[in-house]
Amino acid sequence: MKNKFALAISIFVSVFILTIGIGVITKVSADNNGQSNSSPTVDATAFAQREEAYQQIIAEANQQIELANQQISTLANEITPQSDLESTVDGASNYLFSPEQASAIAQQIAGVAPKNLPELVRFSGSPAYEVIYGNGKVYVDANTGAVLFNGLQTTVTSITSEQALYIAVNYLKTSQPVSLDTSTFNGAKVYVVLFADGQSVYVDMTGKVVAVQMASSSQSSSYTDDDDDEHSESSDDSYEEYDDD
Numbered sequence: 001m002k003n004k005f006a007l008a009i010s011i012f013v014s015v016f017i018l019t020i021g022i023g024v025i026t027k028v029s030a031d032n033n034g035q036s037n038s039s040p041t042v043d044a045t046a047f048a049q050r051e052e053a054y055q056q057i058i059a060e061a062n063q064q065i066e067l068a069n070q071q072i073s074t075l076a077n078e079i080t081p082q083s084d085l086e087s088t089v090d091g092a093s094n095y096l097f098s099p100e101q102a103s104a105i106a107q108q109i110a111g112v113a114p115k116n117l118p119e120l121v122r123f124s125g126s127p128a129y130e131v132i133y134g135n136g137k138v139y140v141d142a143n144t145g146a147v148l149f150n151g152l153q154t155t156v157t158s159i160t161s162e163q164a165l166y167i168a169v170n171y172l173k174t175s176q177p178v179s180l181d182t183s184t185f186n187g188a189k190v191y192v193v194l195f196a197d198g199q200s201v202y203v204d205m206t207g208k209v210v211a212v213q214m215a216s217s218s219q220s221s222s223y224t225d226d227d228d229d230e231h232s233e234s235s236d237d238s239y240e241e242y243d244d245d
Helices: 002-038 044-093 099-110 161-171 225-232
Strands: 119-123 126-133 136-141 147-150 177-185 188-195 200-204 209-214 238-241
Touching: 002 044, 099 126, 099 136, 099 147, 161 177, 161 188, 161 200, 161 209, 177 200
Parallel strands: none
Antiparallel strands: 119 126, 126 136, 136 147, 177 188, 188 200, 200 209, 209 238
16 A cells, blocks of 8 residues: 555656746746847747647657556555455454354354344443344354353244143152142242142253142142132241252
8 A cells, every 4th residue: 555655656756846847837938939039130940840849749648647646546445445355354353253153153042144244333331243034033142152141032932731630640650630720930930739748840841840849738638629728828848949950
């Protein structure tokens, strides 16, 4: 780029010198014309030859000026796009992770590759790549590769009451189920399966056993439909919760 800039300066200086030369030649020609009018003894043939030489010099100078203008215009068109390209490349190369790497990280979450390369943006003040999918966006930190935000919408399928009953029976094989109801546990909707020995198994909507309510000493080993509500409302029973593991 420096060489092109130096060339442009050199062309400009050449054009400037040629312009001054043309002015000097024009002035000399005008003086000679004045002298020829006052001195009828000047050789007409020599004057014509000199005038022809001047005109040829002027024509060559005009050609040089036109060529210089074309070269300057070409250089100006080349320098501007190159500057834009360098700034874009520098913007991506300043970070440890490339757009291609960010796409690969997002693909591990979404299961499919994005259609377009992610763009470099700022997410909560940090430089990040914005990976766009049809069902949401994923933001990947440009320096660490960490997923800053997963905005992909996922469809959660809830199990049926029959499936919840099957899961509870296979989990607690020592007793028979006597009722099934829905309730809430830790703010989430669950199925509650009551067994004949007084225990209750809590199954969430994804099919995971999240807790087991142990029977109290005051409860009998079997229940009828009439006392199911009383059992579910008892506050003396103990719970055995299960974490995500």
